Amino acid sequence: MFRSVVLGAAFAASLSGLGSAWAGPADDPANWRKVDPENLLQLTINKQEVLVEMRPDFAPKHVEQVKKITRDTNYDKLPFHRVIDDFMAQGGEVYAIYQVYPRYPILKAEFTFNRDPKKTPVQWFGNTAGGDRLGWLDGFVVQGQPDEIAAISDPPAAKTWAVHCSGIASMARADAPDSADTQFFLMRHPRTGKPDEGGLDATYTIWGRALTGLDVIRGIKAGADADDGRLAPSQADKLTKAVIVADIPESKRPAVYVRRTNGPEFAATLAAATASDPNQACELLPVEVIVERPGQ
Secondary structure (H helix, E strand, O other): OOEEOOHHHHEEEEEEHHHHHOOOOHHOOOOOOEEEEEHHEEEEEEEEEEEEEEEOOHHHHHHHHHHHHHOOOOOOOEOEEEEOOOOOEEOHHHHHHHHHOOOOOEEOOOOOOOEEOOOOOOOEEEEEOOOOEEEEOEEEEEOOOOHHHHHHOOOOOOOEEEOOOEEEEEOOOOOOOOEEEOOEEOOOOOOOOOHHHOOOOOOOEEEEEEOOHHHHHHOOOOOHHHOEEEEEOOOEEEEEEEEHHHHHHHHHOOEEEEEOOOOHHHHHHHHHHOOOHHHHHOOOOOOEEEEEEOOO
16 A cells, blocks of 8 residues: 555654554554545546545535536536635536536535534534634534533534635535535635634535645636636636545545544644634644555
8 A cells, every 4th residue: 555644743753753563544443534435525636636525414415416416527627717816716617517407406505513512522622702612523623512502402412513724625605595506615725704704604515625635726726816716717727527436446546544633642732722713723733634545
């Protein structure tokens, strides 16, 4: 297996000290989780790979639609038609290119999700001035109600949402909340907080996070500020290919592992983490990722 690693400096140093003693993440489930290939999206942009973990627990209908469009091959060769350098890259306009009918359904907003803390714990590290908590959920930065809210709710649930940090995959929409269909955007840089704070959180549906390839996302050709980042199809970079990793033959399929933020080896990092707003939370070191690829 060929192994590539996306990690922080501290973890890189710890790996170098282990030498051959550390077999790999598959042998250490207490500290690493393997991403389900059915929920892993491989994007090819400018001849480079971006691996996006999709989260049906955050946004089930949006993930279902993204998977269908992908498997219909209708994301292939679409331009990133609106790219703002310090913000995001938007693509996925199926109808303008392919004029697919019947159209994919318009989706109801899935801006937040209800979480049972006993079943889906968050590793909290901060509090906002408004009383929300900030933490990690499987490597995603999330914000939401304190766990104690679930204890007085029936069924037990605390409202939670992922935060628009760099690398987040979110669904584009019109002004109406329930208006997303095929277009999505990839965050080049954070745009956190609620709309009155200049952010996108809890008002756009987050359905995934780029585990690798943030440099590729930031390298997508940006449009002019005067044109609000819009590009003609002939000028825009394209999403060459989108594929669900589960559909790749096993002999060629990458295996992706994400550091468990609730694992024992992450405890020191978690203890040192602190933030009082979502933007600060996004600036914390990203949770480590390892990609293993079969030998050629």
